[in-house]
Amino acid sequence: MTHKPLLSIRLAAPRGFCAGVDRAILMVERAIEKYGAPVYVRHEIVHNRHVVEGLEAKGAVFVEELEEIADKTRPVIFSAHGVPKSVPADAESRGMFYLDATCPLVSKVHVEANRHHDEGRHILMIGHKGHPEVVGTLGQLPEGAITLVETVEDADAVSPPDPMKLAYVTQTTLSLDDTLDIVNALTRRFPAIRGPHKNDICYATTNRQAAIKAIAEACDMMLVVGAPNSSNSVRLVEVAQKAGCPEARLVQKADEVDWEALDRAVTSKDGRFVLGISAGASAPELLVQDVIAEAQARFMVTVEEVTVSSEDVIFKLPRALTA
Known part of the structure; x- marks a missing residue:
């Protein structure tokens, strides 16, 4: 054998x-x-x-x-x-x-943007140009009512119509740390800027990033199951790298894993190789289990689940589908 x-x-x-x-x-x-x-x-x-x-x-x-x-x-x-x-x-x-x-958490951002606009404020949106969520939020108000801010450099350069009548909202799937840097840059320049009553970044994004941070430093490699056009999945890879994991990769499914390279890396560590696995908010658990099953076919695997929080949020269906 x-x-x-x-x-x-x-x-x-x-x-x-x-x-x-x-x-x-x-x-x-x-x-x-x-x-x-x-x-x-x-x-x-x-x-x-x-x-x-x-x-x-x-x-x-x-x-x-x-x-x-x-x-x-x-x-x-x-x-x-x-x-x-x-x-x-x-x-x-x-x-x-x-x-x-x-x-509903994206709808909350739409409501915030409309409220600020109704109260006469220009809005800065922290997000990524072209992402469907950003396109949707920009389209809630007349053209020019919202200015997109993607980076700290953008925050340092933006020139709003009236610095005393200013607010910001954020895309819900961003990196918490990167967003905080941008918010800090904006608040330094514009002390009167209004922010959301509660962080716009959604609970699921926050929790998944926290879970990655909890294991990243102890992992030799991190696999994040998710799509390349999924903002929250891409952010998880970035969070893993910044949290101390030497190598983090985004894969859509098990057959995208470079199993030969992983085999070489695992063999070289002689039983001391640790692989972290997570998944973006739009990736089904079945795809995670497929990765684990493929690993078990190739290696003698032990699995430890590291839980940083529990989730019990449920959003109701519209009445048209429940009546």
Whole structure:
């Protein structure tokens, strides 16, 4: 019998699906059950191909824009990232029935932005240009009402119309540490700036980053299961690196892991190699377990789950899907 190299896995918890992702996926599934197929979804409901393909198999049809939908009698669902106000207005003008799967924590940012605008403040949004959540938030207000700030350098250079009438909001899936640096830069320059009553970065992002930090320094490598267009997943890789893990990689599924390179690294450590594993908020646990199963096929594995917090948040479905 061939001897397998020893591998210790530290599994970060919490990881994977958050309440907003759970709700969005369930909305698509319930809509298909209630209204039959096809049900259209504008953009990826969440940033994960495994999830998208699973919903396609059940009868969901994903489109980029409403004009692609030939049958206007079919329901359309907006993604969890949120949409500009122009999108539901467009759906209404076309006589379409739509359901909005925007995460309630993203909707909270929209409400904050509207409140600040109504009170006469210019808004700075901390986020990444082109991300669907940022596009959706910018589209809540007239053009020019919100200025995007991506970096500390942007914060140092931004020139708002009136520094005394200023507020900021943030994308919900950012790195806590990077966001704090930007907020500190803004508050130094603009002491009167108004922030959110509570941090805009969502609980799930916060918890998953904290779980990564708890294990990163003790790990020789970290694998984050998630999609490359998933902001919170990419941030987890960055957090792992900054927290002391010498190598952190983003993989969408088990067959993206460089198993040969990992085998060489594990063998060279002679039973002292520690692999950390986590998953972004839009990655299903099945994909994490696939990575562990593949590791067990190649190595003598011990698994330790490190839990930093528990989550019991549930977001209700809209009444149209529960009545």
